[in-house]
Every structure is written in C-alpha cells, then in structure tokens.
Amino acid sequence: MSVDTKWTYDEDYVKEYSQQRGEPNWLTEERLAAARLADKLELPKPEKTNIKTWNFTEFKHDAGVKETIDDVENLHEDVQKLIDRSTDEQNLIVFRDGHPVYRSVSKRLEEQGVLFMDIETAAKEHGDLLRQYFMGKAVNVDEHKLTALHVALMNGGTFVYVPKNVQVEAPLQVIYWQEDPEAALFNHVVVASEDNSEVTYLENYVSFQEEQKSVANIVAEVYAGSGAKVSYGGVDHLEKGMTTYVNRRGYVEKDGRIDWALGQMNEGNTVSDNTTILAGDGSYADSKSVSIGRGDQSQNFWTHIIHHGKHSDGQILTHGVMKDKASSIFNGVTKIEHGATKSNGEQTERVLMLSEKARGDANPILLIDEDDVTAGHAASVGRIDPLQMFYLMSRGLPRSEAERLVIHGFLAPVVNELPIQSVKDRLREVIERKVY
Amino acid sequence: MAASTIKIENLHVEIEGSEIIKDFNLEINTGEVHAIMGPNGTGKSTLASAIMGHPKYEITQGSVHLDGENVLEMDVDERAKAGMFLAMQYPSEISGVTNADFMRSAINARREEGDEISLMKFIRKMDEKMDTLEMDQSFSQRYLNEGFSGGEKKRNEILQLMMLEPRFAILDEIDSGLDIDALKVVSKGVNDMRNPEFGCLIITHYQRLLNYIKPDKVHVMMQGRIVKSGGAELAERLEAEGYDWIKDELGIENEQVGDQQQEA
Numbered sequence: 001m002s003v004d005t006k007w008t009y010d011e012d013y014v015k016e017y018s019q020q021r022g023e024p025n026w027l028t029e030e031r032l033a034a035a036r037l038a039d040k041l042e043l044p045k046p047e048k049t050n051i052k053t054w055n056f057t058e059f060k061h062d063a064g065v066k067e068t069i070d071d072v073e074n075l076h077e078d079v080q081k082l083i084d085r086s087t088d089e090q091n092l093i094v095f096r097d098g099h100p101v102y103r104s105v106s107k108r109l110e111e112q113g114v115l116f117m118d119i120e121t122a123a124k125e126h127g128d129l130l131r132q133y134f135m136g137k138a139v140n141v142d143e144h145k146l147t148a149l150h151v152a153l154m155n156g157g158t159f160v161y162v163p164k165n166v167q168v169e170a171p172l173q174v175i176y177w178q179e180d181p182e183a184a185l186f187n188h189v190v191v192a193s194e195d196n197s198e199v200t201y202l203e204n205y206v207s208f209q210e211e212q213k214s215v216a217n218i219v220a221e222v223y224a225g226s227g228a229k230v231s232y233g234g235v236d237h238l239e240k241g242m243t244t245y246v247n248r249r250g251y252v253e254k255d256g257r258i259d260w261a262l263g264q265m266n267e268g269n270t271v272s273d274n275t276t277i278l279a280g281d282g283s284y285a286d287s288k289s290v291s292i293g294r295g296d297q298s299q300n301f302w303t304h305i306i307h308h309g310k311h312s313d314g315q316i317l318t319h320g321v322m323k324d325k326a327s328s329i330f331n332g333v334t335k336i337e338h339g340a341t342k343s344n345g346e347q348t349e350r351v352l353m354l355s356e357k358a359r360g361d362a363n364p365i366l367l368i369d370e371d372d373v374t375a376g377h378a379a380s381v382g383r384i385d386p387l388q389m390f391y392l393m394s395r396g397l398p399r400s401e402a403e404r405l406v407i408h409g410f411l412a413p414v415v416n417e418l419p420i421q422s423v424k425d426r427l428r429e430v431i432e433r434k435v436y
Numbered sequence: 437m438a439a440s441t442i443k444i445e446n447l448h449v450e451i452e453g454s455e456i457i458k459d460f461n462l463e464i465n466t467g468e469v470h471a472i473m474g475p476n477g478t479g480k481s482t483l484a485s486a487i488m489g490h491p492k493y494e495i496t497q498g499s500v501h502l503d504g505e506n507v508l509e510m511d512v513d514e515r516a517k518a519g520m521f522l523a524m525q526y527p528s529e530i531s532g533v534t535n536a537d538f539m540r541s542a543i544n545a546r547r548e549e550g551d552e553i554s555l556m557k558f559i560r561k562m563d564e565k566m567d568t569l570e571m572d573q574s575f576s577q578r579y580l581n582e583g584f585s586g587g588e589k590k591r592n593e594i595l596q597l598m599m600l601e602p603r604f605a606i607l608d609e610i611d612s613g614l615d616i617d618a619l620k621v622v623s624k625g626v627n628d629m630r631n632p633e634f635g636c637l638i639i640t641h642y643q644r645l646l647n648y649i650k651p652d653k654v655h656v657m658m659q660g661r662i663v664k665s666g667g668a669e670l671a672e673r674l675e676a677e678g679y680d681w682i683k684d685e686l687g688i689e690n691e692q693v694g695d696q697q698q699e700a
Contacts, residue, residue, distance in 0.1 A: 386491045391528040394488050395542040395596060396516035405541065409532025409579070416532075 009061055011035045014152050017062070021120055024127040027134075034141050034151035044144040044245075046271050048329045048361060049300035054269050055243045056146065059184035059215045062155050063097035072102060078208050079177050084420040089170040091116060097183045098156030098176075106170065114199075115161035116172055119188055122159035130159055133190045138221040138249035138277065146245045150186055150217045157188035162197040164225075171200040171233075171419045178207035178238065182214055189220035193228040195253075200419050202233040204426075205266075210239045218246040224256035226280065233418045235263040235427050236270075240295070244270040254280030254309065261417035262289040263427045265434065269297055275304040278312035278343075286315045290414040292434045293326030293358065303347075304333040307340040307373075316347035319410055321435065322358035331363045332377065338369040345373070351381040352410055354435075400436075407435055440466045440503050440519070440603050442635065447498035449479075449486040449660075456482040456693050458660040460498070466603060467632040471646055471671060472639045474657035475679055477692040480639045481525055483657075484608040488522040489515055502604070517546055519603030523593035523610050530580040535592065536562065538580050539599050546600070565598040568628060570621050586613040594625040605629070606637045611645040623648030643675035656682055658691040 014035045018028040043051060069075060072083055075094060083092060091109055093116070094102040100118040109116060115126060122130045135141050141151050158174050178185055185205075193199050205216070216238055224230045230250070238244055244266050250258040258276055276285035287303050305314030316332045334345035351360035364377035384406050392402035408415075411431055418424045442464050449457035456479045464470050474480055486493040487500055489512040500507040502518055510518065530538070539562065544552045553561075562576055569591050581589055590610055597605055607626065611619055626636065626649050638649060646654070646668065654670040655662045656679070664670070664682055674682075683691060 385528065388528045388530055390489070390491055390512060391524065392530070392538075392542075393512035394516055394522055394524075395538075395600065396513055396545040397542055398513050398545065399511070401541060401545060402513075405533050405538065406530060409530055412532030 009153060021123070023123050026127070026131055027123055030135065030141070031152050031154070034148045037142050038145055038148035038152055041142065041145040041148050044146060044271065046300040046302060046329070047331050047363065049271070049298060051269075051271060051300075055213050056149070056215055056217075056245070058213045060180070060182040061153055061184055063099075063180040063183035066096045066099045066101050068100070069094075069102045075102065076177065076179070076208070079175055079206070082175055082204050082206070082422055082426055084171070084173055084422050086421065087170055091170055091172045092174070093118060093158060094175045094177060095156055096177050097180045098185055098187065109168065112166045112168065113163045114166060114168055115159060117159055119154070119157035119159050119190070126159070126161070129161060130190065133192045133221060133223055134188075136221060136223070136251075137279075138223070138251045139219055139247060146217055147219065147247070150188070150219050153184075153186045153217070154188045155184070155186045158190075160191040160199065160201060162193045162199045164194040164197060166194075166197045168197075168199040171202050173420060173423075174201070174203045176203065176205045178205075178216075178242070181209055181241065182212045184214050185216040185218065187216070187218045191220070191230060191232065192223045193225060193230045195225040196227040197225065198229045200231040200233070202418065202420055202423060203235070204423060205234075205236045205238055207239045207242065210241055212241050214242050216242050216244040216246070218244070220248040222248070222250040222258055224250065224252045224258050226254040226256055228253070228256045230257070231259045231261070231419065233261045233423070235265065235418070235423060237265040237430055238268060240267040240297075242266065242268045244268060244272075246270065247273040249273070250276040250285060252276060252278050252280060252283040252285060255282040256280060257284040259286045259417070260288060261414045263414050263418070264289055264291040264299075264301065265427070265430050266299070267295070267297065270299045272300070273302045273304070275302070275306065276314065278305065278307045278309050278314060281309040281311055283309045283312045284314070288317045288414050288417060290319045290411040291328065292321045292323070292431065293328040293360070294324045294434055296325045298326070299328040300331075301328065302331045302333070304335070305345060307334075307336040307343045307345060309343070310340055311342045312340055313343065314345045316349075317413055318349045318362075319413065320351045320360055321354060321407055321410065322351060322360040323354040323435070325355070325357045327359040329361045329363070331365065333365045333367065334375055334377070335367040336370050336373050336375065340370050341372040343370070343373045345375040347377045349379045350410070352407065353381060353383050404435070407431070439632070440635065442604050443501045444487070445499050447483075447486070447500065448496045449482055450494045450496050451482065451492055455496070456660055457486065460661050462655065462662065464604065464635045464637060466635040468652045469630065469636045469638065469649060470653045470655065471651040472637065472655045472657050472662075473641070473643070473671060473674060475691050476641070478657045479660040479693050480657050481608050484522055484606045484637075484639055487606065488512065488520065513545070516602070521597055521600060521602035521605040523597055523605060523607045525608045525612065527581050527589050527593055529582045529584075531582050533580050534577050535580055536576040539596060542596070542600060562599065565595055565625075568598070569595055569625050571595065587615070587618045590614060590622060591618070594622050598625055598629060601629070603633065604635045604637070606639065608639050609641070610638070611640055611642060619645065620648060643671045646671045658682070658688055660693045663688070
C-alpha cells in the first residue's frame with residue numbers, strides 16, 4: 001500500500017464543507033488552520049506498532065445527509081437491538097454515517113437544562129458554549145496529522161452539556177451506525193459535566209457489513225468539573241475494512257471523577273488512545289478496557305493517566321484476548337507529576353493468548369516525578385491456566401464451554417460496568433462471535 | 437437400583453518423572469464411605485487428583501474402572517459426566533464467573549440438550565443447599581472462589597457436590613483449615629448425601645473429621661500405597677497412638693514417597 005500524502009480534501013473543500021453546514025466562523029477558521037497543519041504534521045508513532053502503511057487517506061468523506069426516522073422500529077434491526085427500551089426516560093441519538101437520523105430526549109432532561117444533541121446543531125445553536133470545550137484542555141489539534149485531520153474533516157458527533165449541580169439519572173445513549181461501506185467517520189464527542197453534576201454516557205460504534213477501505217477518526221473530550229462524576233461507556237465494533245484512530249480523553253478537576261468502560265471490539269486495524277488528566281486535587285479516574293484481536297488485525301492500545309492534583313487516584317485495567325494471527329500492543333502509563341503528593345496509581349494489564357501465532361504485548365509503565373506517592377502495576381501474558389480448566393472440566397463442563405466461561409469472565413470487568421442491559425447483551429454476543 | 441463400583445488396580449502415578457503412587461489398589465461400591473489416612477507426603481492427594489485427570493500427573497501403569505468403563509481413557513469432563521466428583525484441596529479461582537452461573541452450566545452440561553434445569557428449580561435447589569451449609573445467599577453471585585477464605589472454599593466445594601449429586605465423590609482434605617463449627621456443617625452436607633447410590637472416598641490427615649462422617653472402611657497410605665486397612669476402629673487407634681506402630685509393624689522407616697517432601 002502506498003502512502004498518499006496528497007489529500008483530496010484541501011482547504012477549499014474544508015471551507016465549503018463548513019459553510020454548507022452553517023458553522024460559526026470560529027469553527028470554520030479552526031478547520032482551515034487544521035487543514036494546513038494536517039499537511040505538515042506526521043502520523044502518530046504508537047509504541048511498537050508501525051502504522052505508516054495503514055490507510056488513513058482513502059475514503060469517501062461524507063455520505064450525504066440522511067432522512068430522519070420517526071420511529072425506532074424503522075431503524076436497522078441490529079441497531080434496534082442496542083436500544084434501551086426498559087425506560088420511559090429514553091435519551092437516545094442514532095447517527096447514520098455521521099448524520100443524526102433519530103433523536104429522543106426525555107422531558108426531564110430538557111427541564112434540567114441538559115444539552116444532548118448532535119455536534120452540527122450544537123455548533124449552530126450553542127456555538128459559544130461548544131467553543132469553550134472543543135479541542136480544549138484535553139486534546140490539541142497539532143498533536144499529529146490525525147488530530148489535525150480530525151478537526152479539518154469532522155463530520156459527526158455529539159455534544160453533552162450538564163449544568164452545575166444537575167444529576168442526570170437515565171443514561172445518555174448514542175449509536176454511531178456506519179452503513180455506507182466507503183463512508184469515513186470523523187466523529188467528535190464533547191461531554192462537559194459542570195461542578196457537582198453527574199452523567200452517564202454510553203456510545204456504540206457499529207457497522208454490519210464489511211467496509212471497503214475506509215477510515216474512522218474519532219476524538220472524544222470529557223470534562224468533569226469540581227466534584228462532577230462522569231461514567232463513560234463505549235463499545236466499538238466497526239467492521240474489517242475500517243482503519244480506526246480513536247482518542248478518548250478526560251480532564252478532571254478537584255474531587256471530580258471519570259469512569260471509563262471500553263469494549264474495543266473493532267475488526268480492523270486500530271490505534272486507541274485513552275488518556276485522563278487528573279488536574280485537580282482529589283481527582284479520580286478509573287480506566288477499564290477489554291479487547292479481542294483476531295484474524296490478521298493489528299491494534300495498539302494506549303491507556304494513560306496523568307496525575308497533577310494532590311491525592312489524585314488513577315486505576316487502569318486492560319484485558320485482551322488474542323487469537324489467530326492478530327497482534328496487539330497494550331501500553332498502560334501512569335504518570336505522576338512533581339507536586340502530585342499522596343497520589344496513587346495502579347495498573348493491571350493482562351493478555352490471554354489463544355493462539356501461538358498471535359502476538360500480545362503488555363507494557364506497564366510508571367513515570368513518577370514525585371516521592372510521596374504510591375503506585376503499582378501487574379502485567380501478564382499467557383494461556384488459559386490449565387488448573388482452571390481442570391477445575392471447570394472436573395465439574396462436567398466440556399473443554400470449549402470451560403474456555404468460554406474463562407474468557408467471558410476475563411472480559412467481565414468492562415461488560416459488567418456498562419449501564420444499559422441491551423448493550424451488555426450485545427457485547428456478550430460480539431465476544432461470543434469473535435472468540436468462536 | 438443397581439450398585440456401582442469404582443475399581444483401582446495396580447495404579448502407578450508419576451509427577452515430573454518421580455513416582456508418587458506405587459501399586460495402589462482399592463475398590464469402592466456405592467453406599468460405602470472409605471477414608472484414606474496417612475502422614476504428609478505419602479501420596480494421598482496425588483491419588484485423588486490423578487483419578488480425576490489432573491494435567492500434571494502421569495499414570496504409568498494400572499487401571500481405574502467405573503462399572504467396567506475405563507476411566508483413564510476419558511477426558512476430565514467425561515469422568516465428571518460418568519458420575520465422578522473431586523472436592524479439591526485448592527480449588528481454582530475464576531474471576532468474572534459467578535458461582536450460580538457456573539453451577540448452572542455444570543448441571544446442564546450433564547443433561548441432554550433441551551432438558552436443562554429450569555431457572556426456578558435451580559434457584560430453589562441452590563438456596564436449599566446453601567442453607568444446609570450455612571452459606572450466605574450472597575455467595576451465589578460472587579465470582580467462583582475469588583476472594584473466598586479457606587473455609588468458604590471448602591463449603592463451596594461441598595455445595596457443588598450437593599448440587600451435582602455424583603455417584604462417587606473424592607473429598608481431598610476437605611477438613612483442613614476448618615474450625616470445629618465449619619467442620620460440623622461440612623460433615624452435615626456430606627452426610628446428607630449418604631445413600632445406597634452414593635460412594636465416597638475421604639482423604640484426611642486427621643481422625644477428627646471421621647467423628648462426624650463415620651467411614652465404613654479406613655485405609656492407611658504410606659509410600660504411595662495402602663499398607664493397612666480396617667474399619668472405623670482403625671481411625672480411632674491412629675488418633676490415639678499415631679502412625680508409628682504401623683511403621684514398626686511393617687518395618688517401614690520412611691513413610692514418604694521418594695524424595696517428595698510435600699503432599700503433592
């Protein structure tokens with residue numbers, strides 16, 4: 001595969017695209033600046049994974065506006081299965097190739113002053129508010145070529161804004177459904193939770209037919225204000241032709257907290273960055289992610305917690321299952337900055353190898369510039385424990401069933417955290433399909 | 437109902453090239469409770485694990501038959517389906533799998549497809565057995581053995597025994613680490629199982645357990661084989677006098693197996 005550095009999508013295209021969407025000037029300007037940067041910047045260099053030959057250049061940028069749908073019954077059957085119907089307080093947005101096609105927001109949410117809308121509408125109707133967060137403290141446009149391209153070509157996404165002291169009880173669910181097998185997704189999510197507020201957000205990235213060559217370039221920014229609590233769940237299951245860059249970042253202020261639960265089940269090559277900046281004293285982050293590698297896919301997962309605040313606490317748990325000839329690198333990084341006294345950082349990376357031809361690396365990294373802290377890590381790469389198998393089989397479970405139980409158990413830390421039963425069930429099904 | 441028999445003949449077992457079990461012979465019928473006693477390092481636990489098919493143990497000679505069927509040719513799960521059960525001394529911990537889900541899968545694995553146990557029936561049975569074993573209901577939703585204390589693990593092994601209702605059970609040091617109250621509870625669970633269609637082999641260091649579960653036969657193991665057999669009274673004599681009189685009687689100087697010092 002050749003590396004094409006000539007972007008089909010130049011500044012003129014970006015300008016016209018932005019204007020067509022009726023975006024405010026500041027956003028058009030940010031896009032144009034990003035387009036210029038994209039030409040100059042290099043691709044990111046994830047540890048131990050060479051992505052230079054990956055396709056980040058060939059795609060159809062926008063599949064065109066889709067008709068909205070009034071009733072979930074008219075959505076794709078497999079999309080419907082993800083939807084939480086157990087509640088009257090449904091808060092849901094469904095995107096089809098980046099364009100919002102269905103939206104249902106409970107009355108209570110509106111009364112509370114919570115904003116939950118697609119990012120295109122947010123840019124038009126709440127531009128000044130969005131601007132405070134968009135490519136803010138969590139992500140910089142000039143980090144590398146992919147962050148710049150992301151801003152230049154952003155074509156979908158969600159804006160969530162929770163005012164001070166507001167507790168959102170029902171989860172906010174978003175489904176990003178890619179239907180057009182050539183369509184690219186440049187999705188941007190902002191979740192801004194003001195001081196002492198609380199919100200749960202759950203997203204699914206799904207496609208049901210193998211993409212031709214295409215690209216997903218996803219950035220999520222999560223801001224937890226003082227004392228705010230954000231639970232962020234994500235299940236990615238994009239089909240094989242899709243090359244994915246997904247960057248989910250959090251920024252936590254004093255006594256705030258973000259809990260991540262990520263089921264990273266893409267079938268194609270994937271680079272994932274999940275970084276949380278613990279800025280305030282007493283801030284907390286819990287980053288859990290699980291993945292399965294199969295076929296000949298290559299993936300690189302980077303889970304990073306950066307401690308600035310005193311008494312900040314960061315927990316990382318990464319579990320990966322590797323089969324066939326798949327290759328995955330799992331990097332866990334706990335960085336404790338000077339001055340972040342009494343902080344604590346713990347991490348666990350475990351990789352279960354189901355095939356001799358697969359490759360799985362677990363790299364726990366502690367970078368500590370402060371003496372008065374506690375930190376620890378545990379990492380392992382190995383096969384299923386033969387004694388566990390003996391135990392389970394001695395109760396009559398056939399080998400395949402015993403293995404199944406061990407694998408589901410191994411991935412349970414994330415599955416169990418997801419706030420919507422239908423999404424849990426679907427993730428279990430995906431696990432089942434991928435492993436067997 | 438026809439009685440079943442498990443027959444162990446001339447069994448030899450090696451671990452990493454060293455022979456632990458040497459010419460071991462024993463026959464157990466349903467309706468009988470046998471106890472194997474013996475000092476540390478004489479091969480008792482190795483025997484239990486080898487019969488069930490532990491991956492570390494290699495059987496070099498001899499046979500184990502269950503009603504004429506060759507057990508040693510069966511996979512571990514087939515041995516369980518044939519009616520065998522091993523309550524383990526050190527059960528594995530399986531994270532992310534709840535006790536209830538596991539036991540239901542295990543019960544259903546022994547049943548034909550389409551004849552799975554109903555959820556209600558399963559819950560009722562599990563509640564009942566947990567009550568007998570004085571286990572808190574929360575144990576059904578805890579991950580299998582994860583974070584269980586030694587005593588909780590033993591109870592959980594007996595819970596599985598009672599849920600799965602095998603024809604033959606081997607209880608490998610089910611009494612170790614139990615206080616007297618827990619010992620009584622666990623014994624009650626085993627005694628509840630006693631019937632003409634259930635046979636049991638109890639492996640223990642101490643006679644104490646046999647006060648609560650009365651054995652029909654007691655065997656003493658040394659140097660990887662049975663050196664003496666008798667009735668319940670043999671256990672009582674061992675409790676009172678120790679093992680030295682047997683060693684003297686048989687001219688055994690070192691009762692342990694090879695150079696293995698630990699109970700493998």
